[in-house]
Amino acid sequence: MAAGNEPLLQVKDLRTYFHTEAGVVKAVDGVSFDVRAGEVVGIVGESGSGKSVTAMTILGLLPVPPAKIESGQILWKGKDLLTTSEKDLRKIRGGQIAMIFQDPMSSLNPVYTIGNQIEEMIATHQDLSKRQVKERAIEMLDLVGIPKPRDRVKDYPHQFSGGMRQRAMIAMALACEPELLICDEPTTALDVTVQAQVLEVIESSAKQLGAAILLITHDLGVVAGMTDRVLVMYGGQIVEKANVDDLYYSPRMPYTWGLLGSIPRVDDSADRRLTPIPGAPPLMSKPPAGCRFSPRCVFAVPGLCDAAVPELVAVHGAGDEHEARCARLGEAGFADNAAQFVGGRA
Amino acid sequence: MNTDAAPLLEITNLVKHFPIQRGLLKRTVGQVKAVDGVSYSVNSGETFGLVGESGCGKSTTARLVLRLMEPTSGTIKFDGQDLSAGTEIDTKALRKKLQIVFQDPYASLNPRMTVRQIIAEPMTVQGVHKDEANARVDDLLTTCGLAREHGARYPHEFSGGQRQRVGVARALANKPKLIFLDEPVSALDVSIQAQIVNLLDDLQEQMGLTYVFIAHDLSVVSHISDRIAVMYLGKIMESGTMDEVFGAPSHPYTKALLSAVPLPDPRAERARKVERIVLHGDIPSAADPPSGCRFRTRCWKATELCANEEPALIDRGGGHPVACHFPEQ
Amino acid sequence: MTALLPLAVDTVLVTTEQVGYWEDVRRRFFRNKLAIGALTVLVLLILLAIIGPIVAKGDYTTGRLGFELKRPGDRRWILGTDSLGRDLFKRVVRGIGISLALAAGVTIATTLLGMILGGLAGYLGGFLDTVVSRFIDAVYAIPYVLIGISIIAIFGRSFWTLLGSLVAVGWLSTARLFRAAVLQIRGQDFIEAARATGADTRRILLNHVVPNALPPVIVSIAFSIAGSILAESIYSFLAIGFTEPRPALGVMLLDARKSGFEVSPHILFVPAVVLILLTLSIAIIGDALRDALDPKLRGAG
Numbered sequence: 020m021a022a023g024n025e026p027l028l029q030v031k032d033l034r035t036y037f038h039t040e041a042g043v044v045k046a047v048d049g050v051s052f053d054v055r056a057g058e059v060v061g062i063v064g065e066s067g068s069g070k071s072v073t074a075m076t077i078l079g080l081l082p083v084p085p086a087k088i089e090s091g092q093i094l095w096k097g098k099d100l101l102t103t104s105e106k107d108l109r110k111i112r113g114g115q116i117a118m119i120f121q122d123p124m125s126s127l128n129p130v131y132t133i134g135n136q137i138e139e140m141i142a143t144h145q146d147l148s149k150r151q152v153k154e155r156a157i158e159m160l161d162l163v164g165i166p167k168p169r170d171r172v173k174d175y176p177h178q179f180s181g182g183m184r185q186r187a188m189i190a191m192a193l194a195c196e197p198e199l200l201i202c203d204e205p206t207t208a209l210d211v212t213v214q215a216q217v218l219e220v221i222e223s224s225a226k227q228l229g230a231a232i233l234l235i236t237h238d239l240g241v242v243a244g245m246t247d248r249v250l251v252m253y254g255g256q257i258v259e260k261a262n263v264d265d266l267y268y269s270p271r272m273p274y275t276w277g278l279l280g281s282i283p284r285v286d287d288s289a290d291r292r293l294t295p296i297p298g299a300p301p302l303m304s305k306p307p308a309g310c311r312f313s314p315r316c317v318f319a320v321p322g323l324c325d326a327a328v329p330e331l332v333a334v335h336g337a338g339d340e341h342e343a344r345c346a347r348l349g350e351a352g353f354a355d356n357a358a359q360f361v362g363g364r365a
Numbered sequence: 366m367n368t369d370a371a372p373l374l375e376i377t378n379l380v381k382h383f384p385i386q387r388g389l390l391k392r393t394v395g396q397v398k399a400v401d402g403v404s405y406s407v408n409s410g411e412t413f414g415l416v417g418e419s420g421c422g423k424s425t426t427a428r429l430v431l432r433l434m435e436p437t438s439g440t441i442k443f444d445g446q447d448l449s450a451g452t453e454i455d456t457k458a459l460r461k462k463l464q465i466v467f468q469d470p471y472a473s474l475n476p477r478m479t480v481r482q483i484i485a486e487p488m489t490v491q492g493v494h495k496d497e498a499n500a501r502v503d504d505l506l507t508t509c510g511l512a513r514e515h516g517a518r519y520p521h522e523f524s525g526g527q528r529q530r531v532g533v534a535r536a537l538a539n540k541p542k543l544i545f546l547d548e549p550v551s552a553l554d555v556s557i558q559a560q561i562v563n564l565l566d567d568l569q570e571q572m573g574l575t576y577v578f579i580a581h582d583l584s585v586v587s588h589i590s591d592r593i594a595v596m597y598l599g600k601i602m603e604s605g606t607m608d609e610v611f612g613a614p615s616h617p618y619t620k621a622l623l624s625a626v627p628l629p630d631p632r633a634e635r636a637r638k639v640e641r642i643v644l645h646g647d648i649p650s651a652a653d654p655p656s657g658c659r660f661r662t663r664c665w666k667a668t669e670l671c672a673n674e675e676p677a678l679i680d681r682g683g684g685h686p687v688a689c690h691f692p693e694q
Numbered sequence: 695m696t697a698l699l700p701l702a703v704d705t706v707l708v709t710t711e712q713v714g715y716w717e718d719v720r721r722r723f724f725r726n727k728l729a730i731g732a733l734t735v736l737v738l739l740i741l742l743a744i745i746g747p748i749v750a751k752g753d754y755t756t757g758r759l760g761f762e763l764k765r766p767g768d769r770r771w772i773l774g775t776d777s778l779g780r781d782l783f784k785r786v787v788r789g790i791g792i793s794l795a796l797a798a799g800v801t802i803a804t805t806l807l808g809m810i811l812g813g814l815a816g817y818l819g820g821f822l823d824t825v826v827s828r829f830i831d832a833v834y835a836i837p838y839v840l841i842g843i844s845i846i847a848i849f850g851r852s853f854w855t856l857l858g859s860l861v862a863v864g865w866l867s868t869a870r871l872f873r874a875a876v877l878q879i880r881g882q883d884f885i886e887a888a889r890a891t892g893a894d895t896r897r898i899l900l901n902h903v904v905p906n907a908l909p910p911v912i913v914s915i916a917f918s919i920a921g922s923i924l925a926e927s928i929y930s931f932l933a934i935g936f937t938e939p940r941p942a943l944g945v946m947l948l949d950a951r952k953s954g955f956e957v958s959p960h961i962l963f964v965p966a967v968v969l970i971l972l973t974l975s976i977a978i979i980g981d982a983l984r985d986a987l988d989p990k991l992r993g994a995g
Contacts, residue, residue: 240627281559283588295559
């Protein structure tokens with residue numbers, strides 16, 4: 020993992036609210052994190068957690084009414100993207116920060132060939148001759164493992180299968196050698212064997228180009244296999260931040276425990292019972308008082324957990340990368356509760 | 366679980382071909398072989414898992430047994446009744462004993478009916494008296510983790526997990542013997558999935574239900590099933606108990622599937638990266654399946670034999686049926 | 695059967711307000727200012743059509759020599775008189791009533807016919823669907839005025855042939871619309887779920903398909919009324935609809951055309967403005983209904 024001095028991307032206290040008929044939906048409510056050069060950061064969360072909105076905000080892809088970025092900064096190499104002009108943003112989008120979406124069919128234009136779309140991407144950001152652009156497009160298709168790229172570059176999106184389309188989208192995203200690749204649920208709609216292929220392509224091609232990856236997903240298995248650091252989001256906030264081993268083997272936030280306890284594993288013993296989290300994710304138009312997770316937390320203490328939103332605090336003291344947002348974090352022995360959710364593993 | 370008695374459901378060589386029609390006169394130019402000779406049996410009280418990727422035909426088998434679609438050929442025996450293709454059956458009576466829970470909680474409930482009406486409908490259709498039906502609706506609501514007051518509400522007022530509970534309650538209305546669960550948790554958040562899985566587990570124990578659990582998510586299927594079959598492109602590749610199939614997979618496809626499932630365990634993932642099997646190519650079209658063994662186009666072991674001769678689903682020394690000429694040992 | 699202990703009881707509902715579907719539609723409709731305006735205009739016109747003939751009693755069909763083409767604003771004739779000296783106000787308020795009554799009748803017939811044919815075609819599919827759809831396509835291609843002229847040429851001119859030709863062309867769009875709605879609903883899981891409970895086709899159509907396919911039909915009713923009013927006026931203007939001395943709006947327009955409206959524009963404006971107000975207000979209401987009924991905008995979150 021390359022160690023950058025200054026992080027490539029710094030999100031500081033981002034708040035994105037949606038102003039709807041039903042009220043104000045606080046989709047992202049105070050999110051801060053960094054991505055350094057070459058590293059893979061995962062954002063994990065369920066529906067309504069705000070993970071996708073965070074990604075869309077970084078690239079300015081949200082429709083501005085009803086969305087509104089209430090406060091915060093998104094620093095890309097020191098420059099605040101939120102105050103950058105649309106013209107400059109367009110240069111960064113695709114050229115330096117690229118994005119892959121969940122549904123390739125809706126991000127690929129059905130009336131243009133795949134080749135055209137990749138070439139357009141390259142031509143917008145790089146100054147190459149027409150011939151060079153074409154060659155590069157073919158190179159990209161090859162990089163992502165599409166067989167016979169010279170022929171397939173003339174095909175239309177509907178002529179590709181689901182997995183191939185996703186690869187084409189990856190090719191398009193990487194065509195200009197971005198430094199950051201944001202992947203928003205890239206494999207959620209894919210079959211498990213195709214998912215494995217696509218994740219492998221993302222990982223190897225990004226590594227080859229030295230790009231950092233911001234991977235947004237709800238799949239804790241995918242995150243375990245691909246990421247260096249993980250951010251767990253709930254109710255529009257980050258509730259735990261840790262490197263991947265710490266998160267899975269010594270998590271400190273009850274929501275993380277609940278998540279890990281909810282997932283069945285292929286290698287589980289036959290009689291292990293899942294420990295689900297009671298209730299359902301909150302409606303972000305009316306977030307709960309105090310800790311957003313408290314209504315569903317079996318460890319919630321009335322008067323403490325429902326009084327105020329806990330701060331995101333370093334687990335082992337200042338300078339520690341592992342942070343958790345739990346009012347009972349510092350309590351002696353509280354961390355031992357994790358065992359009933361994640362015990363018996365690793 | 367009584368494994369000595371005759372199986373509750375027995376399917377033999379079930380086939381469903383969909384004609385492909387072209388042109389104004391709708392000439393049949395080909396067949397989509399969605400289900401192409403599938404055989405499995407389900408014992409009373411157990412959970413039978415049917416696993417496979419999209420297009421393998423697993424959901425179609427459920428609809429064929431329920432006669433929501435007519436089978437092209439094959440025999441189906443359910444609870445002593447012959448449901449094979451071509452036989453006349455009383456579908457209404459059948460649906461008292463055989464039920465289904467659908468995948469999409471947002472589409473499987475009529476938005477214009479209250480939850481009470483939705484759960485009561487199977488009983489109303491079968492002629493159950495209004496009062497009796499209402500009492501049972503109350504019972505079912507609480508059993509499935511909802512409150513009685515919820516009966517007067519409409520589906521859009523509920524979350525995905527709650528809607529799925531309504532779907533389960535509806536399936537239970539007439540006290541069925543066997544329930545097909547077609548991807549019942551795929552559309553739900555992870556923490557809610559676990560709730561529903563536990564609910565299904567408990568209901569099975571309390572009511573002696575038999576489940577056929579259809580899913581593409583191997584982790585969920587592995588958790589809930591007793592016995593399992595792996596489908597690929599309309600055929601079963603391997604079947605047996607959980608320990609047999611997932612514990613010691615014989616078929617290369619099963620191995621590839623298991624290898625592809627990411628584990629929520631970073632150390633294990635790093636260790637597996639070396640020996641991960643990544644299949645090449647895409648799933649072929651069911652309208653034009655490969656000759657011989659259907660999996661051969663993506664299999665690292667494929668030989669000429671695989672192209673010429675289709676392997677039968679038989680026990681090849683592993684203790685459970687596998688359809689491969691070169692099963693893993 | 696003893697109830698099991700409920701697991702993780704989800705007692706919090708998604709929408710905290712229990713708003714019924716129609717209530718929600720009503721609210722959304724009344725948020726639309728233009729719709730409220732149109733509704734007001736329509737209500738006024740209807741009131742005019744009801745009260746008008748009572749207030750403005752008396753003869754409105756016989757010409758009166760010497761009182762032709764009087765300007766509006768006169769104490770005796772608020773809207774003036776036409777080329778034969780007839781009171782335009784008396785005529786126009788009755789004209790509104792004629793238009794609305796005929797449109798109502800036509801719309802009821804076309805909606806029923808369209809729903810039955812479109813619904814069966816959509817739900818049952820197959821040969822029936824092919825026949826009905828191709829028939830609709832074929833007839834749709836012909837301008838409806840020509841169809842009207844043909845029918846009236848064959849069957850002669852009467853109230854019933856007028857009604858008949860309007861219905862003959864009116865049911866087509868309702869049928870298409872309803873068929874599309876039924877097709878879309880038929881593909882939904884809850885229909886399959888209903889079949890899985892053992893429900894028969896009749897039950898599925900009545901309890902599941904129709905209630906969900908109603909919103910487009912409601913919109914179509916609004917546009918059908920407006921369309922019928924317009925179509926009838928066109929037919930009357932072409933002298934194949936209502937005839938003199940009936941004070942239908944189209945008839946008044948024809949009279950205006952024949953009688954030199956360049957000199958007395960009010961004999962054109964009075965029926966024209968009323969016709970425009972009537973059709974436009976209904977069309978705006980229809981549009982607003984369509985927005986109010988759009989399920990995509992439903993619910994919070």
